[in-house]
Amino acid sequence: xxxxxxxxxxxxxxxxxxxxxxxxxxxxxxxxxxxxxxxxxxxxxxxxxxxxxxxxxxxxxxxxxxxxxxxxxxxxxxxxxxxxxxxxxxxxxxxxxxxxxxxxxxxxxxxxxxxxxxxxxxxxxx
Ligand SMILES: [Cu+2]
Numbered sequence: 001x002x003x004x005x006x007x008x009x010x011x012x013x014x015x016x017x018x019x020x021x022x023x024x025x026x027x028x029x030x031x032x033x034x035x036x037x038x039x040x041x042x043x044x045x046x047x048x049x050x051x052x053x054x055x056x057x058x059x060x061x062x063x064x065x066x067x068x069x070x071x072x073x074x075x076x077x078x079x080x081x082x083x084x085x086x087x088x089x090x091x092x093x094x095x096x097x098x099x100x101x102x103x104x105x106x107x108x109x110x111x112x113x114x115x116x117x118x119x120x121x122x123x124x125x126x
Contacts, residue, residue, distance in 0.1 A: 048072060049121060051079050051093070051113075056121035065125055068102040080114035089114070 050057050051073045063069060071081045073093040081090040081099050087109065090099035103109065103125040113119035 049123075050074055051119075054113075054116055054119055056111075056119060059120070060122045060124065062124040062126060063103060065103060065106055067125070068100050069123055070098050070100040072096065072098040078115065079119065081111055082114045084110040084112065 047061070047063060047067055047069050049061060049069060049071045051071060052075065054075065056071070061069065071090065071093070073079050073095060076095050078092040078094050078097075080092050081088070083089065083101075088101045088111075091097075092115075093099055103123065106125050109123040109125065111121050111123070
């Protein structure tokens, strides 16, 4: 009987050790993924142009070469984001639709809405 109890205690101790090792192994990558997602979201927030009430906000955005800019339409009517030099043209963006474009070289990008040409904006790539 004494031997059985000793074996049981040893098994319990092994279980405790394995759990203390396995739980951090499982939680580590989850926390890592959460941190990675948070940093991507933070980066995105600075490179988003929103469309509200027929206005691009911010009207002028300065980014580094290689940056992806995302336009998000918050209006309840469609808009189309078009580069003046025809480098890009979005599809018609319905409410909450978005369009992304990566700026591969430096320069000034003037854009407007194809449906409402008085809507204009600018991305300066440095
Ligand atoms: Cu528009």
